[in-house]
Amino acid sequence: MAASVRLLTAVPICDGHDSAISTINLEFIHHGIEVVYLGYHRSARDIVRAAIQEGVDAIGISSYNGGHVEFFAEVVALLKKQRAAKIGVFGGGGGTITKADATIMQRKGVDRIFFAGTPMEEMIRFAREAYGGRRRRSVKLPRFSAGKRKTMAPCIGITGPGGAGKTTLIDELVLRWLKVQPDARIAILSHDPSIVGKGALLGDRATMIYSQDDRVFMRSLATRGRAGGLSPETAQWVRTMKHGGFDVVFVETVGIGQEAMPFRSKLVDKSIFVMSADYGSQLQLQKIAMLDVADIVVVNKGDLAGAPTAVAEVGRRIERGRSGQRVIATVAKRHRDPGVDCLFEELRS
Amino acid sequence: MSALARICESVEAHARFVREQIRRAREDSKFRAALLKRWRAIRASIATVQTPTGIELPTLALPTSNDPGEIARYLFGEGFPGEFPFVNSIYREMYLPGSGGRMPEEPTRLFAGLGLAEDTNERFHYLTQHQRSIRLSTAFDGPTLYGMDSDADGVFGKIGEGGVAIDTVEDMERLYDRFALGDERLSVSMTINGPAPIILAMYVAAAQRRFGGKVIRKLRGTVQADILKEVQAQNEIIFPLEASLRFLADMVAHTTEHLPRWYPISISGYHIGEAGATPVQQAAYTLSNGFTYVELFRGRGLAVDRFGPRLSFFLDCGLDVEYVALARVCRKLWAIGMRDVFGAGEAAQRLKLHTQTSGRSLIALGFKNNLTRTAIELFLAYLNATNSCHSNSADEPFTTPGEEYVRLAAHAQSILLEETGLFRHMMNLFTGSPGMRILEETLEKAILEEFRTIDRLGGVLAATEQRYQRSQIQEAAHLYEQQTGDGTRPIIGLNRYPASTESFVEPKVVRTPRSRKQLQVDRLRKFKHRHRHQSARALDELAGVVESGGNVFAELLKTVECCSLGQITGRLFEVVGRFRPSV
Incomplete structure (x- = not known):
């Protein structure tokens, strides 16, 4: 059975809080979702590059160290710049992201922020409904990805x-x-x-x-x-x-x-x-x-x-x-x- | 045999020794007479105190039994407060009002860090305005924790969030401005790990700039610098483990010699606990990490009685029942290991403990309940005779603490120690209960079992490389999530008596304004520009010392004069590589 949703998850730069995302990753894969995990302390550039290369439907970011309004906005802006705005962005940060922050972040193009106490089922349902069956994956290099060499690579x-x-x-x-x-x-x-x-x-x-x-x-x-x-x-x-x-x-x-x-x-x-x-x-x-x-x-x-x-x-x-x-x-x-x-x-x- | 295996054996040997003393106290009349004589002398030495309501109490609680076996069990098994194996406490009197002119332990230590150096400086002055002893505990922002400059690509939003932004020695001067760094009553704690040697070098250089070279020997305080727990739990390590340990050992070698009052490492279970470990795992991993550092520093030719007294510990205190006695057991195991395996003297046998209440136990929903949670955790921390303590602010789940909740958290400690009669009249008011003893025995057994497992995996370094501690912690964290999800772990306001989200009024959030962040970037750039002619050479010299095996910390004291944090880490990455994360 081919997985119908493919996500990239990561923790932002200067942030090592990977406990929540590790748990969420496991829940996602137990519910049939393919997760490319980029790890912690990752820049917006690294995240966007990886998301495009991996052909994911959406990016999930778990942020606990502050600066999330700017960071999420940077991810969304970079996706747009790379003409990959169809890749969704969602995330959470326990209690560190306030409702007011979330409103700003959503206005800037983030699909959804989850708050502390959200049941796992809700997150999984969201990922499936928002990102499931979005597009067919093809074996094709994304835009800007190819190299310049003329001959076949070893x-x-x-x-x-x-x-x-x-x-x-x-x-x-x-x-x-x-x-x-x-x-x-x-x-x-x-x-x-x-x-x-x-x-x-x-x-x-x-x-x-x-x-x-x-x-x-x-x-x-x-x-x-x-x-x-x-x-x-x-x-x-x-x-x-x-x-x-x-x-x-x-x-x-x-x-x-x-x-x-x-x-x-x-x-x-x-x-x-x-x-x-x-x-x-x-x-x-x-x-x-x-x-x-x-x-x-x-x-x-x-x-x-x-x-x-x-x-x-x-x-x-x-x-x-x-x-x-x-x-x-x-x-x-x-x-x-x-x-x-x-x-x-x-x-x- | 490995150190951990020898420690397990020593603990068992000590248990046999205690049983033997109990037997002799009961059967050997000469031994009994000497024991009872000592016991009477101890009893007679204990002062009495009158409470405000007029009753009279001894300042130390001792077993009331006259059974010589019971007395032997207490004296040899637990130790009189301040005596081996230090189960009750590492000093005879902890929080009691000063007797004999000695200052009592004054344990309140509040963690702070926000915005730029001068913002945190202002907060420090606010927090310490009424305190006799000045204890500054510093939190750094993300870029600083990861050894990055504020002008690095993609970190702008993180500047000054969750801690203070430090890029240069000049920031360090601003951070502790108007504090007398050489003062007997001042100590500075810096929560930093990966780049700890660089940050401490900046601190020493800043102190020297302000007060001259003579201040260095007087500097008091600590840097966390616990690299092992970073690999196992917290992920704030930047250089490969081997290089990180070498930089650490260089720093410890230097401080042991030149900063005799400095604690160069704080062996931390806090982050292991916060990452999800059970209390037993927290204790076992922290202690075994501690013993590993002792082996490492001894391997560098340092004498255990020189550096041993300058090691300190940092544990988490949550709401699980284990926390009633966890630190008591840790003190005992540390003392036995240090004495019997490493041949340390008494000063190095004492486990000096800083405790912080559990951040993980706090939740955003119905966040004022966090005041209650923290108060109970504080009680448990003091029950365990912690030497210093930080109480979390109730608003921490969603923001850098605001002044109101910081003050409430500090006052909770004062209420407990000064207002209530729980700790100010009598030491050990609550110890010695059957329940506590059962807990201690259970915990000790479980911790030793963990030691044996780590030993079988080849010791702490091998187990860490195999991701043993890390995967165990993750598994425990996963279980915790499941339990809070299905309600088998009740959390009021979350899975029981849920707080209405409608009525949730979002409290004030502390953030660093854009203009402040820009100011930090601008002045860092100016610093780099001003030192552009010196920095390249200084970095080359630093790289040379790393390659040639010299003391990197001693060289850093020079490098920080003209190079920023990011310039230094950048150069070191070229020489030793970067830490490769494991998942």
């Missing part, structure tokens, strides 16, 4: 178990790419699982820092019940992105198990399997199917005690496989990590 697939650090790794690669090539345009296609029969929480953006940039186009897809870590729309999006004038396209799968080989029939030009150094025993290593086909194996979390052993074991494991495979040890969470530098060079060459 596509790099990144997969691996959940928690291995795939999203962090992409974000760190993006940082390097944008620094080395200031006119670079990068596309990211990310995947998150849907709960069967329900919505999906697409949360990769919330942990990304450097990919919140006008030069980066990112789209988050829900798997919608598809096995293997990708979505029914994946192939179409990859094609669109490859021809979208970008310099590189990253495709990140959901966290996969041992048997999965998500990238079929030349979907990607290069595949990276990211694993954590704490995979368990050597026997477990033998069972990981992706190790046989990945072009690059990244052993992340190289700061863990068992990392040197892991790198050696993985090296031995793939030696017996096809030639040309590389093993790179990284600590993606570390700033300026030499391992990530090395991976970056490998991908650029």
